[in-house]
Amino acid sequence: MTQAPAKRTFFALGRVENYTDAVFAIAATLLVLDLTTTAFGKISSDAELWHQLGAMWPSFMAFGVSSVLLGGLWVSHISQFRDIARADIVLLWLNNARLLFIVLIPFTTSLVSEYSDYYAGRVLLPVNFFFAMALGIATWFWAASKDGHLLKDEAKPDAPSQTVGSVTALIAGGVTVALSPWLGSWAFLTFAVSGPISGVLQKRRKATPSA
Amino acid sequence: MTQAPAKRTFFALGRVENYTDAVFAIAATLLVLDLTTTAFGKISSDAELWHQLGAMWPSFMAFGVSSVLLGGLWVSHISQFRDIARADIVLLWLNNARLLFIVLIPFTTSLVSEYSDYYAGRVLLPVNFFFAMALGIATWFWAASKDGHLLKDEAKPDAPSQTVGSVTALIAGGVTVALSPWLGSWAFLTFAVSGPISGVLQKRRKATPSA
Amino acid sequence: MTQAPAKRTFFALGRVENYTDAVFAIAATLLVLDLTTTAFGKISSDAELWHQLGAMWPSFMAFGVSSVLLGGLWVSHISQFRDIARADIVLLWLNNARLLFIVLIPFTTSLVSEYSDYYAGRVLLPVNFFFAMALGIATWFWAASKDGHLLKDEAKPDAPSQTVGSVTALIAGGVTVALSPWLGSWAFLTFAVSGPISGVLQKRRKATPSA
Amino acid sequence: MTQAPAKRTFFALGRVENYTDAVFAIAATLLVLDLTTTAFGKISSDAELWHQLGAMWPSFMAFGVSSVLLGGLWVSHISQFRDIARADIVLLWLNNARLLFIVLIPFTTSLVSEYSDYYAGRVLLPVNFFFAMALGIATWFWAASKDGHLLKDEAKPDAPSQTVGSVTALIAGGVTVALSPWLGSWAFLTFAVSGPISGVLQKRRKATPSA
Secondary structure, eight states: HHHHHHHOBOOHHHHHHHHHHHHHHHHHHHGGSSSOGGOOOOOHHHHHHHHOOOOHHHHHHHHHHHHHHHHHHHHHHHHHSSOOOOHHHHHHHHHHHHHHHHHHHHHHHHHHHHHHTHHHHHHHHHHHHHHHHHHHHHHHHHHHHHHTBBOOOGGGHHHHHHHHHHHHHHHHHHHHHHHHHHHGGGGGGGGHHHHHHHHHHHHHHHOTTOO | EEEEEEHHBBBBBBHHHHHHHHHHHHHHGGGGGHHHHHHOOOOOOOHHHHHHHHHHHHHHHHHHHHHHHHHHHHHHHHHTTBBOOOOOOHHHHHHHHHHHHHHHHHHHHHHHHHHTTHHHHHHHHHHHHHHHHHHHHHHHHHHHHHHHHTBBBGGGGGGGHHHHHHHHHHHHHHHHHHHHHHHHGGGGGGGHHHHHHHHHHHHHHHTTTTT | OOOHHHHHHBBOSHHHHHHHHHHHHHHHHHHHGGSOGGGGGGSSSSHHHHHHHHHHHHHHHHHHHHHHHHHHHHHHHHHHHTTTTTTTTHHHHHHHHHHHHHHHHHHHHHHHHHHHHHHHHHHHHHHHHHHHHHHHHHHHHHHHHHTTTTTTTGGGGHHHHHHHHHHHHHHHHHHHHHHHHHHHGGGGGGHHHHHHHHHHHHHHHHHTTTO | OOOOHHHHBBBBBBHHHHHHHHHHHHHHHHGGSSSGGGGGGGOSSSHHHHHHHHTTHHHHHHHHHHHHHHHHHHHHHHHHSSSSSSSHHHHHHHHHHHHHHHHHHHHHHHHHHEEEEEEHHHHHHHHHHHHHHHHHHHHHHHHHHHHHHBGGGGGGGGHHHHHHHHHHHHHHHHHHHHHHHHHGGGGGHHHHHHHHHHHHHHHHHHOOOTT
16 A cells, blocks of 8 residues: 555545534534424413423424434444544545435424324334434445455454444344334334344354354 | 553544534524524614614523523533543443533523523523533543543542532532522522632642542 | 744644534535425325425435535545645635535525526526535635645645546536526536546546656 | 643643634524525516525625625634634633624624614624624733733744734724714725735834834
8 A cells, every 4th residue: 555546545534524523413403493482372371381391292202312313323423433544435425425314314303293193204213214324334334345445454353243233233223114103213212122132242253253 | 451442442532522512513503593583573763673672682681691501511511521531432422411401502592582481481491501510520420430430640630629610510500490480590690609619619629638 | 935934824724624514514404404394284194294295305306416516515625625735815715715605505405496497496506516616626726826835745746637627527517507407406417427537537647747 | 831730721722623613614604594585475487586586685795794704703713723822711711702793693694684774784793793803802812911821932922913913903893883884784895904004014013023
């Protein structure tokens, strides 16, 4: 790897990470725009105001759920990029596509809080989350391909374990989508089950390094 | 502490700080969206426009108060992270939870400016602020636990003093919540009293290093 | 180049890049504000909700197209600044002007999704994109002028190739504007043609280093 | 200056700059929210759409003017912080106060574009700008006080020249406010005159180093 062609092909991660963090931060903050008092109408007593705030509980729930989802997607992004050493043009566009689905989360969240009585209202947030995860996994497979050509050297031995974790998470995301017509956002609890399973699988992988 | 396991367990602070700064910046900027002229109706003279702007004073007050609160929470975040050397997964989620309450501040601010005649309008901003502080303190206790396993070495001797400061601030936050039904946002002046008290307590702690 | 005047004349790129990344991130995220359910009216069945979501397809298309455009402009910004070593006051203002057109993209996108039946609705997004690119190219010409006074030393030999790529892209942008009255956003497919042409031209340039 | 007390008293600039850049970026991007087609009503021909877009010219003007103002304030922030080595708590709060007036610019801009027929509509943007500049200058005076205790060593000889520039700019800001009732946003052209004057004054200062 001579230096000159490297400069032409690869990108330092600094700006990719900055841009990503800013997109996540804005998406997380836009969620609050759904919490609005415009539908309150005229308030003329304390009881009415508490009642109206209480009637907003589906919005608060949706805000909480989406905040946790965005938090999880961000944690998985920084975990992944901890192992990545450099970007190429493919990784840049995979990351851009992933961020497109991050940006959509405030929209699909607003569907949940307004239309959770209908299939589309319940299903589209899990679908959105699934695509964001799928693009995260595509990013990982690309970085780990060709002998881990975009990975840090010290991350390469651990790459198969990351792959197991990614695939388990994606399956959990698919199960969430499948359950969401019945369970709505409760379907995300699938991840409370998949996390420990993934942990066990990753440990078994490490215990059998020759696998 | 060998290097390989460290890489697996800990996260560098760079992206946590970037993400945090962006969330604070957006929350601070969204406050301005409450300052809107949509309720002005038809304006047909200078006097009317000044009158309408004057009638917005609760909104300007709320904007000012929340800007100072966000500024204070941000300053306390950078003071705290000056002493922290690395993040683990618990600290990441404590930080995410803290940011969730930062993101809520534009919403609870809009309650103050529109419904300060009612309990809920006066109390929820202090409650929001209290939770943001409580999660800040939880972050600190976690970082300082296990012999300060997430702290910088040079920060460890000073950790008890930071703890005193944090607890004093949290008590002030609780007093603010308790006073806010009567005093509204003036209750935040509690911090004008708690600051000097905390300063004195921290100095006394330093004067008696064997304590 | 003695050190003292350098300090007075030049700026480090760190903050320019941070500011740029944040502007891009916010512009990309604001695109989602056009995806709104306010026009849905009363929904009383699953079929209606799917129908209304389906009726939003021009908005989804516009969201997708503008996300790709912003992604492309951002990738070209980081590619360019990979070759730039420092900023001067002219480059700062060229960058500010470029960002002004980035900030406009959510507005011209809303024109596309609402008024694609009319010339102005179809033409103004390509025009906006064209100006953003033109200012990007002006940035490059300025940085490469005076023997590449703002370029990294290792980037100087490659500068003519970057110039060829920039000019080809600008011509493609002009063709897009010219075609957009008839083709609307499909006119952006011009870039699917211009990319490979530009690649060939840049390779030929490299093959004849004495040119 | 021993190392331990330095850590307790001072803050590294990284996060202050990140936070500042993000606030500027969001304020600049929020300006586009004033460019909205909600007032267009029903459009049924190309001519009508062009007419409605043309009728938005005060909004476009206000967008352009405020973008240039924000750009100028940002350039002056990075010029200033190029000379600053570290922050203390006073500088943090001066910076927070300065950002409060940055955040207000989208609001005062909306006044210009909607109410430029009235005094308040014309005057409040220049007033806002004046306060942002005044806090910028206060930041500078604080950093340069006590023998430049927050300045970089290599910036200290040049500090008086920066001070001259700051004061000239503030006077220009005051003149802008004074002229704005008659000239509206054209009053900002004062800076086209003050810039060169400031340049001459700074050069004279340098020519007489013993002054």
